[in-house]
Each structure stands twice: as C-alpha cells, then as structure tokens.
Amino acid sequence: MQWFHECRTLQEVKATYKKLARQHHPDLGGDTAVMQEINREYAFATARIMNGAGLSEEETEHEILSSEAYRQAIENIAHLLGVTIEIVGHWIWVTGNTYPVRDVLKKAGFFFASKKQAWYFRTAEYKTARSSGKSLDAIRSKYGSETIRDENLKRKSGNRLGR
Template sequence: MKYFVNVTSLEELRKQYRRLAKINHPDMGGSAEEMKIINIEYEIQFKSLENSDTVANGIKYNKEQDAAIRGVINIIIHLNVEIEVCGSWVWVTGNTYACKDELKKNGFRWASKKKAWYWHDPKEATRSHGKTTMADIRMKYGSDVIKEANTVYCVTA
C-alpha cells in the first residue's frame, strides 16, 4: 500500500481516491497502469474499513452509491468541464454546451437556476426541488473538485 496509508475512515478514503484520480487518471495525463494500482489499493482499503465506523455526518456510507459516482466521473473526466462532487451528487459546470449531448446520454440533467449539470442516484429522493443554492449545498455536504476545466486564454497583440 502506497496510496492510502494514513486513511482511517471511508470518507477519507473517498476523498483521497478523488485527489489521486485528478492526478493519475489517463485522461488527465496519468498512466493507466498507475490508475489500476490505485483502484486495487482502494478496493483493498475499502474492504478493511467497511466494517468499521461507516457513518459520516449522520449518513450511512453506501458502497453502491460510491461505485456509481466513481463510474460516472470516469465516463466524463475527459470532457473540458469542471467536475465537483457535493455529497452524493456530481455537478458539472464550465463551458458545457459542446458536451451537453454526452452529459444527457450519461444521465445528467440541467439545473437552470444553478447553471450546472447534475447527476445523482435515481433511487435517492430529492427534497428541495431546486430551491437550494450551490453555496448552501457546498456548506451542508462539502465539496470535492475532481477536475477543473482547461482554461484557454486569448492573447491579443
């Protein structure tokens, strides 16, 4: 184990995995072999922590939901958009017009008030119906930025 050495909870494991995916995913300039090693270590560490304290912020850790979030992120990580995870929701912002069809195809929906695409587990019930701001969501559930969009600057002479 070299990637998840000091991880003591499932929440820490998930955050560490997201941080490592930003750096080592093949679509982000990393190697496929290194990402495979990270995934194997993640599964090993997950199994060892699974029976320990699985409640964070009053919410029971959900293995299937975590796998679904990782799967969705791996599908869209190659897009030039910003990807953020807040709780169990994946939010996509930036210049998304060019990739809106791919986002729709992968189960994302458009939140017009937030000017962002979102994905969440269809089994999960929603309560606010779009009334909550992104700042409130980030405050309540925390926020992990998985990927920032590549910024292209235009220099004029």
C-alpha cells in the first residue's frame, strides 16, 4: 500500500483519507487516476483494520474478490446474454438488457437499484445503511471499474467467465 501503509487504526485511515482527498481530488485540481487509487487503497485499509486480519493489499484484494460469495455470484450470471458485468469497489454491478433475466439475477443474490437502473451484489460486510445517492458513473469514477464481461462481447479473450 502506498497511501495508508502507516495507518494502524480506523481513525488514522479516515484522517489520512481526508488529507489525501484535499490534496488529490479532481474537483480540487488533483488527478482522477491518483484519487481512484487512493479510494481503492482506502477501501482495502478499512477492510483490513475492521477485519483485524493484518493482511497485505494483495491478500485483502484476493480475499474480497475471490471469496466464495463473489465467485458464485459471477458464476451464476456469467452465461447471461445482453448484460455487462463489472466490479466497482467491492460490489458487482450488472447493466444492459437485464429485464428479461431479472429472475436469474434475483436468484443469484443481486438487488435492483432503480435510480441507477442497474443490479448489484455485495456481501454483508460491505452493506451500507442507505444508498449513497450517487450515479453509477460517479461510483465508477470514485473507485475505478473492472469489466468482467461486456454486453457487446460474446467472449472476453482470456477470461473464462466471459461466456
């Protein structure tokens, strides 16, 4: 971790984040890519401290993204046509022509965000008390996004999940 490696408590992580946001936020003249990296590390640092595991960034990312729940959720919907599957922060978002496959998404544990017109999956540890009210584009901008499968691609090269 580049930004939060010296933080040992949640309060230190939050204080460091506020300081870095004032320095690097794009609305204040900073760089978007740098702020996305800070946001990503902030999420990992927070998760690491809250879990008390003392994991490295790579170990934390591996635990989050390859957990059984996330793997199963993606596997359950990877075959769906006409949808885009992406990871944004610690959430899986599904967009595109989702109406015909809504029952499959519900069964796989996804929830519909009507204001975003998208389906999402997250584990209980990343559940928030209420919606942030931000658009999906704003969330992507804050945390960055990794597309698992694009609705316009039948198969993403080199990716077993992109059926």
